[in-house]
Amino acid sequence: MSKTKSNVNADIAFAYLPTHKKERKMSFFDLLLVQTVVGLSAFGLLSGAYAGTMVEAGDSLIAVFFGNAFPMFLIAPVAFYFAKYGVDTFVGYRSALGYNGVVAFFILFYLLSLGYSALALFMAGESLSSAFKVVNAPEFLSGSVGPTVCAIILFFIAFIIVLRGPNAIRKFNIIAVPSFFLFLIALIIAVVFSDHIPALNKLTPVEPFENHTRSFMTALEINVALGFSWLPYLGQYSRLAKSSKSAYSASFYSYGVVVVVAAVVGAIAALISGSMYPGDWMNAIMGSKFAIIGLILLTVANLGATLFLMYSFAISFKTLFSKSSWIIAVSTLLPTIILLLNSTFYDAFNIFMSVISFSMASLGGILIADYFFVKNQNISLRDLYNTKGKYNYWFGFNPSAIVTLVASYFFFWGIYNPITLEAKGLFLKITAGIPTFFLAGVLYYVCAKFIFRFEVDRVSAKDEKFKEYLLKTKTSL
Amino acid sequence: MKAASVKSYEQELQSEEPFVKMLYEDLEKRIETFEEELIEKNDKAKISDFIGVTVVMAIITIGLFSF
Numbered sequence A: 001m002s003k004t005k006s007n008v009n010a011d012i013a014f015a016y017l018p019t020h021k022k023e024r025k026m027s028f029f030d031l032l033l034v035q036t037v038v039g040l041s042a043f044g045l046l047s048g049a050y051a052g053t054m055v056e057a058g059d060s061l062i063a064v065f066f067g068n069a070f071p072m073f074l075i076a077p078v079a080f081y082f083a084k085y086g087v088d089t090f091v092g093y094r095s096a097l098g099y100n101g102v103v104a105f106f107i108l109f110y111l112l113s114l115g116y117s118a119l120a121l122f123m124a125g126e127s128l129s130s131a132f133k134v135v136n137a138p139e140f141l142s143g144s145v146g147p148t149v150c151a152i153i154l155f156f157i158a159f160i161i162v163l164r165g166p167n168a169i170r171k172f173n174i175i176a177v178p179s180f181f182l183f184l185i186a187l188i189i190a191v192v193f194s195d196h197i198p199a200l201n202k203l204t205p206v207e208p209f210e211n212h213t214r215s216f217m218t219a220l221e222i223n224v225a226l227g228f229s230w231l232p233y234l235g236q237y238s239r240l241a242k243s244s245k246s247a248y249s250a251s252f253y254s255y256g257v258v259v260v261v262a263a264v265v266g267a268i269a270a271l272i273s274g275s276m277y278p279g280d281w282m283n284a285i286m287g288s289k290f291a292i293i294g295l296i297l298l299t300v301a302n303l304g305a306t307l308f309l310m311y312s313f314a315i316s317f318k319t320l321f322s323k324s325s326w327i328i329a330v331s332t333l334l335p336t337i338i339l340l341l342n343s344t345f346y347d348a349f350n351i352f353m354s355v356i357s358f359s360m361a362s363l364g365g366i367l368i369a370d371y372f373f374v375k376n377q378n379i380s381l382r383d384l385y386n387t388k389g390k391y392n393y394w395f396g397f398n399p400s401a402i403v404t405l406v407a408s409y410f411f412f413w414g415i416y417n418p419i420t421l422e423a424k425g426l427f428l429k430i431t432a433g434i435p436t437f438f439l440a441g442v443l444y445y446v447c448a449k450f451i452f453r454f455e456v457d458r459v460s461a462k463d464e465k466f467k468e469y470l471l472k473t474k475t476s477l
Numbered sequence B: 001m002k003a004a005s006v007k008s009y010e011q012e013l014q015s016e017e018p019f020v021k022m023l024y025e026d027l028e029k030r031i032e033t034f035e036e037e038l039i040e041k042n043d044k045a046k047i048s049d050f051i052g053v054t055v056v057m058a059i060i061t062i063g064l065f066s067f
Helices: A003-016 A028-039 A042-054 A057-075 A078-085 A099-134 A146-163 A166-192 A212-228 A231-238 A244-258 A260-273 A278-320 A326-331 A336-340 A349-374 A381-385 A399-415 A433-452 A455-461 A463-476 B018-040 B047-065
Strands: none
Touching (some): A003 A166, A003 A278, A003 B018, A028 A244, A042 A057, A042 A212, A042 A260, A042 A278, A042 A349, A057 A212, A057 A244, A057 A260, A057 A349, A057 A433, A057 B047, A078 A231, A078 A349, A099 A231, A099 A336, A099 A349, A146 A166, A146 A278, A146 A336, A166 A278, A212 A349, A231 A244, A244 A260, A244 B047, A260 A278, A349 A399, A349 A433, A349 A455, A381 B018, A399 A433, A455 A463, A463 B018
């Protein structure tokens, strides 16, 4: 067996199997650090940048901080589940969605991975192309098609590294992770020690809506979407936590508070430069002389983020479809190239995030309601893995989750249409993602408790009955 | 609730590929151990576990909106 296959197999086994208590070694600070590194990303910069193009500095900070922290506050309790049972996201979600329902969730995760990889790569491509422009590189690298050409080249570099397995990724990340920190620190220093700070309050956004409330709520919604979008990633490290409480707290502080730094930097950069493109940020803030260093750091950092996204997805793919080969698992991300052909997808970031907001807010509400209020924190680990078990519900789908998702869809799109940007009254008061989370939670609870009333839910609700069930399954084997 | 006795991964437990067979045998052992521990002690999240984060979220909210 090749070394790559052996390393990949070890990662698949580690992702698929429930973790033993002795394997759960991560303290609060370990989790905080690793999740911060994962969370500091191109999407943080972009979400912040969108806020910076719509509202002025003070409101951008509110939209960015509250928009990221509050959704994470709502979904972070999910970490208790993964920390207690030691399972990965796509195994854990079976208890709420059903075995086939998780496959549908996985398809959503696939689209999320494609979209996030494309955004990180396009930003990297745009940065690299801007850097090439500074050194007068050939037209195809530095001209109008430069970002696309660079992004596609970077995609294939990422593809080859991911194909080579975890060791190659770890080696690259030794450079990529510090690059992003250096980039952020350099940008913050440049803003603080330049003459921009006194003028920040006077800077006006370049693309506001017709009224301030509308602009603020739209900026908030994009950041709320980013907050909710961490949902599929919450299980990855929480299952390695020494204690459930530290998994929960670290999830909130990392994804909800610390990574917001990237979004703040993005908002300030967009306000100063009036643009969504890193090339413009660097020139406006650092000047063309130092811009090239920032652009290269951002390219490396975004390539690192892409590696993480692609590898995480490929591992999840292998845990669900264990018989497929590693090259097939990685190749499923090839459609990313389509999204890199021009800047359309990058420019439609707000629409993409709104779709994510609706989906993840609903799923977050469903999982919280199912785990804490319907199943009373009692999950059968055996049934999570045995797809002929009790979480089959109706043909592998939980009808309570389906009804909830359909109702949430109509609710979300009824108050906010992210494609036409049409917004109803309620959106202008509380955004669309946050009320969708609450609606999903309440509706799921009502459906599961009073309408469908599956036996597995009734047994799990009572500790004694659940214990009897566990004993019965043990003796029947 | 009737106990689930048919396993969807029965075939994998008999697999000729060592990695697959070992993976599912390991899974069986882990489930056994976990269930024994759970029957003995079923630790759950308590209201007090949420207090710290809730207070911080409240401070962030009040701080931001009075800014």
